[in-house]
Structure formats: structure tokens, C-alpha cells
Amino acid sequence: MEAAKREGLDSLDAVTDARALDDWRVTYLGKKSPLTQVSRQMGGLSAEERPVVGGWVNEARAALQEAFDAKHEAVEEAALAARLAAETIDVTLPGRKRPRGAMHPLMQVIEEIEDVFLGMGFTIAEGPEVETDTYNFEMLNIPKDHPARDMQDTFYLTEELLLRTHTSPMQVRTMEQMRPNAPVKVIVPGRVYRRDEDDATHSHAFTQIEGLVVDEGIRMSDLKGILEQFARAIFGPDQAVRLRPSFFPFTEPSAEVDVRCITCGGKGCRVCKDTGWIEILGSGMVHPNVLDAAGYDSKRFSGFAFGMGPERIAMLKYGIDDIRLLYQNDLRLLKQFTRVM
Ligand code: DAH
Numbered sequence: 001m002e003a004a005k006r007e008g009l010d011s012l013d014a015v016t017d018a019r020a021l022d023d024w025r026v027t028y029l030g031k032k033s034p035l036t037q038v039s040r041q042m043g044g045l046s047a048e049e050r051p052v053v054g055g056w057v058n059e060a061r062a063a064l065q066e067a068f069d070a071k072h073e074a075v076e077e078a079a080l081a082a083r084l085a086a087e088t089i090d091v092t093l094p095g096r097k098r099p100r101g102a103m104h105p106l107m108q109v110i111e112e113i114e115d116v117f118l119g120m121g122f123t124i125a126e127g128p129e130v131e132t133d134t135y136n137f138e139m140l141n142i143p144k145d146h147p148a149r150d151m152q153d154t155f156y157l158t159e160e161l162l163l164r165t166h167t168s169p170m171q172v173r174t175m176e177q178m179r180p181n182a183p184v185k186v187i188v189p190g191r192v193y194r195r196d197e198d199d200a201t202h203s204h205a206f207t208q209i210e211g212l213v214v215d216e217g218i219r220m221s222d223l224k225g226i227l228e229q230f231a232r233a234i235f236g237p238d239q240a241v242r243l244r245p246s247f248f249p250f251t252e253p254s255a256e257v258d259v260r261c262i263t264c265g266g267k268g269c270r271v272c273k274d275t276g277w278i279e280i281l282g283s284g285m286v287h288p289n290v291l292d293a294a295g296y297d298s299k300r301f302s303g304f305a306f307g308m309g310p311e312r313i314a315m316l317k318y319g320i321d322d323i324r325l326l327y328q329n330d331l332r333l334l335k336q337f338t339r340v341m
Contacts, residue, residue, distance in 0.1 A: 263319070
């Protein structure tokens with residue numbers, strides 16, 4: 001009994017992990033252990049021998065059990081310590097930065113322009129990119145022999161269907177919805193298409209924002225006032241606008257609108273070709289033919305319209321010299337416009 005106990009206690013010193021400890025328990029305390037074997041044979045002992053041997057067995061079992069419990073605790077503690085060491089998180093390590101996306105600079109400019117007009121009481125409408133010749137040209141007073149109607153300039157899908165070349169057809173569609181006498185005050189952002197060779201200032205697909213105001217007593221000074229507000233909001237509070245006579249079939253009179261050169265402030269530079277002014281949009285008083293065709297009596301109603309290219313505005317505002325940069329999604333450009341929206 002003493003030998004079995006000694007051997008058990010000695011061999012326990014070499015045990016360092018849970019599995020070896022379990023093997024040890026089976027060997028020295030389990031069913032086939034010397035202690036259990038002896039217990040089983042107690043029946044063959046005499047009444048005097050039995051308590052004596054029983055005492056030895058109990059003493060040995062208690063000693064082995066106590067040693068086992070102590071070892072068990074030590075092994076568990078060591079295992080926990082090892083796990084904690086292995087799973088330690090180095091909180092001083094800098095975190096991984098997640099790249100944060102941002103709205104595309106062109107979209108930022110479009111939304112900025114929308115906000116300015118929303119603030120002046122305009123609503124926003126959108127229209128189809130696949131348009132009819134009727135809306136894109138005919139009802140806008142653009143004659144059959146006008147160069148824009150040439151296959152060279154317009155993407156025709158069929159004889160009557162085309163990819164709209166401007167957002168102006170939405171002038172007609174909007175008035176048709178509001179006729180015969182509801183006031184109209186709307187802007188229309190959207191994509192337009194032209195058969196242009198792509199270069200630094202042209203794209204076969206680009207964006208326009210159309211504006212239309214129709215009511216009784218709308219005058220050209222209203223147009224100028226609205227555009228002045230717009231120019232100041234987008235290009236700075238000291239901005240001024242200048243209207244230059246121009247021609248569009250759907251407006252009469254028509255005007256091209258300039259702002260003070262953003263690069264030189266009006267002194268004259270390469271960007272404004274020493275004029276001090278930069279063209280930003282086309283505009284005019286809605287042509288009576290267009291009003292009448294869309295269902296507004298041109299003797300009673302008048303209106304103004306304008307059309308601008310947000311790409312051009314973005315390029316001027318941010319000094320971008322090639323329109324293609326706005327379509328290429330080069331992160332080196334986009335990362336410069338990551339202000340949080
Ligand atoms: N639709 C014209 C274009 O694409 C731009 C334009 C000019 C729109 C004058 C207008 C306007 O509403 O009044 O070139």
C-alpha cells in the first residue's frame with residue numbers, strides 16, 4: 001500500500017497537463033488501480049485484518065486524492081495562464097483604418113446646385129433619357145434643318161426615338177403636366193448624349209441641369225436675379241453675372257450667362273482669355289411657340305429657362321482641366337473630395 005502510494009505521488013511530479021493527469025487518475029485511483037484491487041479483495045480478510053487493511057487503503061487513497069486535487073488545480077491554472085498569454089491583445093497597436101467613401105465630386109456639385117434652387121422654391125423633376133424627336137426638337141421650336149437634328153450630332157435609336165441631346169425637352173413635359181395655368185418653377189438634372197468625340201472639354205455623355213419658370217408677369221430681370229443668387233451661392237458672395245445676347249431656337253430673347261472669372265477674379269488671365277468673364281450657361285425667355293405648344297397661352301404667360309453643365313461648373317470651381325477626369329474614377333482625384341456629406 002505504501003509502495004503504491006509512493007509510486008503514485010512520485011509519478012505525479014512529472015504530470016504537467018490535463019491529459020497526463022487524467023491518465024494518472026485512471027492508473028492510481030481508477031478501477032484497475034492497486035488500491036481498488038486491494039479493496040476488492042477485502043472480503044477474503046478476517047474480521048480483525050479488515051479494519052487494519054481498510055485503514056491503509058483509505059489513508060493511501062486520501063493522500064493520492066489530495067495530491068490529485070492539488071495537481072488538478074495547478075494544471076488548470078497553468079492552462080488558463082497559457083491561454084491568456086496566447087490571446088493577449090496588444091491595445092497599443094494602431095487600429096486598421098477603414099477607407100471611407102465619399103460622394104463623387106460631380107454629384108457633390110449637382111447636389112449643391114439642387115440645394116441652391118430648392119432654397120429658392122424650385123422643385124426637382126427628372127425625365128426620360130430616351131426621348132422622342134418631337135419633345136427633343138419639334139416642340140422646342142428647333143426646325144427640321146437645324147444641325148443638331150443631324151445624324152452626325154444626335155444618337156438616333158429609330159427615326160422618332162433618340163437619346164436626348166439636352167434636358168430642355170423636360171420644359172415641354174413639365175408644362176404639359178401643369179397646363180393650362182399652374183405656375184411652374186422647376187429644375188431638371190439629368191444625363192444627355194451627343195455624338196461628340198471625347199476630349200478635354202467634350203463627352204458623348206454628360207450632365208445638364210435645366211431650369212424653367214413660367215407664370216404671369218415673369219420678366220428677364222427675374223431670370224437675372226435668380227442666376228445672380230445662384231452664382232453667388234456656388235462661386236462666392238462677391239460674384240456678378242453678365243448676360244450676353246445669344247440665340248437658342250426655344251428662347252427669345254436668348255442670353256449666354258457669364259460669371260466673373262473664378263481664376264483671376266476678373267483681372268484677365270489664360271482661363272478667361274483675358275476677358276475677365278467665364279460663360280457658365282445658356283438661358284432666355286421661353287419662346288411663345290414653346291409656351292403655346294406645351295399648353296400655356298403665350299399672350300397671358302411668360303417664362304424663363306436656363307440650361308447648365310454641372311461638369312463645367314465643377315471644373316471651374318475646382319480647377320479641373322479635363323472633363324474625362326470626372327468619369328475615370330481615379331482615386332487620386334476622388335480622394336481630394338472626401339469631405340463628409
Ligand atoms: N438646351 C441648351 C443646350 O443644350 C441649353 C439651354 C440654353 C437651355 C438656353 C435652356 C436655355 O433652357 O434657355 O445647349
